[in-house]
Amino acid sequence: MTERTDALIVFTPSGKRGRFPLGTPVLTAARSLGVDIDSVCGGRAICGRCQITVGEGEFAKHGITSAVDHLSAFSKVEERYDKLRGLASGRRLSCQTQLLADVVIDVPAESQVHRQVIRKAAEVRDIEMDPATRLYYIEVEQADMHKPSSDLERVYRALAEQWAVRDLTCNLAIIASLQAALKKGEWKITCAVNSRVAGGGKELVAIWPGFHDRIFGLAVDVGSTTVAAHLANLTSGDVVASAGIMNPQIRFGEDLMSRVSYVMMNPGGEKEMTAAIREAMNTLAAQVATQAGIELSDILEIVLVGNPVMHHLFLGIDPTELGGAPFALATGLAITCPARELDLKLNPGAQAYVLPCIAGHVGADAAGVVLSEAPQDSDEIILAVDVGTNAEIILGSKARLLACSSPTGPAFEGAQISCGQRAAPGAIERIRIDPVTLEPRFRVIGSELWSDEPGFDAAVAATGVTGICGSGIIEVIAEMYLAGIINQDGLVDGGMAAVSPRVRAHGRTFTYVVRDGEPLISITQNDVRAIQLAKAALYAGVRLLMDKLGLEQVDRIRLAGAFGSHIDVKYAMILGLIPDCALEHVSSAGNAAGTGARIALLNKGARDEIEAVVRRIEKIETAVEPKFQQHFVEAMAIPHKTAPYVNLSKVVTLPPIKEIQTTDDSGGERRKRRRG
């Protein structure tokens, strides 16, 4: 029997297999089979990205007779790598390991380019790594008078020959730094190539002398109030730092419309706001870089989402047209451009990507929600709602997807509520009202204690109890309804003043006092009306999209954004913010817009995907839909008249209602409903 000159190699988990001549490096075999093994140094035992293990237990399964010397012995080069950077027991560098006999090779997750980044429990799907920017370590031919050619041409040739990376463009900053880098790195440099720059081409965006393996990207959600950034490693996908910063545009106007007004009143005012937000972005980038202990020049990408007004202001576009009908965006298309054109001080070659906007009131943040929640991939009907000053509503499934924006106003954010405030320490966020005594117990942000627990006063001494935040308002109105303080029409029942001194006359209406003291925290009739208007707007928007799809209920509801993350979905249902849906299928999506930005940062295909999905989303403008008004009026009631199918008994255990006769101040009789 002649000796075989080749051997079988099987890779797991892919199952890819093939025969190769004895002595073939495992990395070479993997590449020729299309097995996903990472490498930055191109087989030079520098980067350590190509680690593998021998799949010991797998031999029999693949019909291989175990061989002792199936691979070349641990080499000097691997020993040196182990000494310098550490190699876990059993691990080999596939570039340094040669095939000697049939073998099963296991590629661990961290050695794969397209590995999965596990998302948090609240999130829908894991992210597959496929970043636009990748690193390539190359050895460049030295300049030679006998074969005159420019340094850039030899760099391009090295990228083509050593990595099959071709058809590059290159910015002038790189060219200007090239010769110094080649000199310093002794003709060895690491190149960062972004394969999704403006126009769809590939660009050599950064170079470093010698070997460099740390590149990062920023995913940013530009909110009207806060700007939140996550810094992610572009190789592992790990978020290495996160930070938030107040949007400095607040000094030009608290909410979106007041900022648009500022521009209308102060021509050129958009330039001030653009400069302010870009400066804040640079501050934020510096913060997360410091947090993670990296250089700003290691940041090669930034992906941004934001509502249309923030989107326009960040990009330097006058948002005036968004302030009135027909609410036309200057552009809704995704933007790909050098980050320096946005005055961002990252790596000079860093590229920015801004997700597409869906419509005049449904911005790139909503596109981020779509990317995160992926209704376009779902067989179930998904309703995703992101509540801010406007509620952005996405409804649909694989088959058809609709979006609209509904003018909820800022009540859900605590504005226009007499004791409302932003979610900050001291704000009431949870509340329960005893249906018999009408006594409340509550919790404030910054303490885990309920107000009737010992130590509460001490715990909140530093901040005090200063107001009620958005999620607290939802709970207090819902609890007031459950306690009979307000009726289905939202009227504060003055008769309840006889039951508890917490219900007090306030002009011609009544008020419920949550907390006596300084400040006095109470819910007025106007507060209830403001929440009714907001929730009616939200519900009407949802209902309008359901009409378009001919739906009476949805399969799954995802509540995105700060408000959506903090409210108790049970109360959202009691108030009738959202349509009928099994409670276990209603959940918070966290900062889905920001997650969408992170997905687009780590996976360039997701950019193509969201651009395509946004194109086919049907955009509904609530302002021109006659049925919107009708739904709005009908949705004012609590929970709401058009949703008799919201069976509260599914949601909370309600005590039986009994009627109480009382006499009100004017001497008339009032009927009271009391539970208990």
Next chain:
Amino acid sequence: MTERTDALIVFTPSGKRGRFPLGTPVLTAARSLGVDIDSVCGGRAICGRCQITVGEGEFAKHGITSAVDHLSAFSKVEERYDKLRGLASGRRLSCQTQLLADVVIDVPAESQVHRQVIRKAAEVRDIEMDPATRLYYIEVEQADMHKPSSDLERVYRALAEQWAVRDLTCNLAIIASLQAALKKGEWKITCAVNSRVAGGGKELVAIWPGFHDRIFGLAVDVGSTTVAAHLANLTSGDVVASAGIMNPQIRFGEDLMSRVSYVMMNPGGEKEMTAAIREAMNTLAAQVATQAGIELSDILEIVLVGNPVMHHLFLGIDPTELGGAPFALATGLAITCPARELDLKLNPGAQAYVLPCIAGHVGADAAGVVLSEAPQDSDEIILAVDVGTNAEIILGSKARLLACSSPTGPAFEGAQISCGQRAAPGAIERIRIDPVTLEPRFRVIGSELWSDEPGFDAAVAATGVTGICGSGIIEVIAEMYLAGIINQDGLVDGGMAAVSPRVRAHGRTFTYVVRDGEPLISITQNDVRAIQLAKAALYAGVRLLMDKLGLEQVDRIRLAGAFGSHIDVKYAMILGLIPDCALEHVSSAGNAAGTGARIALLNKGARDEIEAVVRRIEKIETAVEPKFQQHFVEAMAIPHKTAPYVNLSKVVTLPPIKEIQTTDDSGGERRKRRRG
């Protein structure tokens, strides 16, 4: 016989023909046949670019029976256009003229997109118009709440539907100005699209409200001493203004190598020089714009050529590596980038194109010469020489093309010559020496009179006679040779002092005095040596390339650049600057580098062409070629020992030589050759 419902239309000069339904607009018929008729407004009778005439005399030739009413009558719309902008007699707007019967239509040259721009007599070929930037007038759908979409998307749709222009990118500045332009233009705008931006895509680079039909481009030759710009209309190709400016880098060093030295001695000095040249470029652009009466924002393109050091400094690249072996360019590839990245204050969307460099000493200016002289298209062997501090030499034909640079030094520019000076008023540029009396007669720049003509002194009173410029030096040395003042080895014959007092002792050598007075203008032995060295270097470079091609002579010689334009080719031949070639095939190419820039400006295909040609040019580095030294030494003689075939009798009528015995200062005997 049934009446025909269609008619034959024949276009001249293309000869394209087809049948179309009666009533078809002539422009529509032209388009469907692929006849080259321009239009910016898309058939709206605004731009007047689509004018045609009826080819009256052509009917019979094309077999058409003359018909009286072959076209619709002159319409109200044409009348209005005629009133507003004027329509020459017999001209029609093809967009407003309908086909009624068989007809021959003549498309005048100025209505063709791809018309020819006639070049000057000195130039090789006409330029076919095919600019990268074109204008498209569009009517954009208004924003509509019932069909929400962004303004940019509707602009893209209009470009696709009205002009079949698709797959555009767009910079942020355009997006930011879009809504205001649409408002001002009442949903009608003119778009400029550059179809050759970085990465090879198409970009919407500028917009104007309403109709706009004036766009321009700059072709610039960045020389070490002067920067010359031509402003060309991007539609007609006409040069509408030209200007030159001193290169302000002169304050950092007179010649290239002293500027490179400045950078070596002053780290970061390249940044100063980059800023200086870019500022000068902006000044120059403003000058030509004012000259032409246009706005800087009407300039949409700039194409640049320059030698490698100028190229690097303009692009912001440290030129240090060009100062020593191996003379590696940072990049030799063509550069396409937004002009704003070069700090140029043209239209914000203006694009820059820099021609490729050929090698470390053969720059983008030499590539411009190639584009202008087109040896790559020639069956004949063409030698193109551009003389500056280095001589850039291109040799070859369709089959094979070589390039090298030869270190002539600055002698040909008047530097290193005792009485040398730049070509400026007061400089001697023409000279004749009487072979009998040795008396010179000359002309200076700024006057048409010879020095022995009446009125000469008055004519030069303002400037004086200040020195000898480069072309003057060639003539004086050649005339000194013809008059026997110097011999074949370049030695100034002291014996001639006996013939004329103009030959004077000067230390241990002799000098020929051209003009007594203040300043004294004379040619020293050192001056002769400097020219010998320069011409030997030039000739050796040429000879080296001829060796590579196995040639003993060339078919055609083109002398480019300021020096090449001003020297009398006859004297170049006498001195042996250039190899043997029929005198009538030696000519000046003018500023061929600048012409190359203009070709690349007006024809985007020329950019692809020069990039491809440069790739295949064989780059020869004279410094590593052993034969270069040998050729150099042999070429020191006048004309030169390796070129005995230069038959001077073909060039000038030479009197017979007679020998004269004289005695020199040291009492020894010298033989003298005298003609006459």
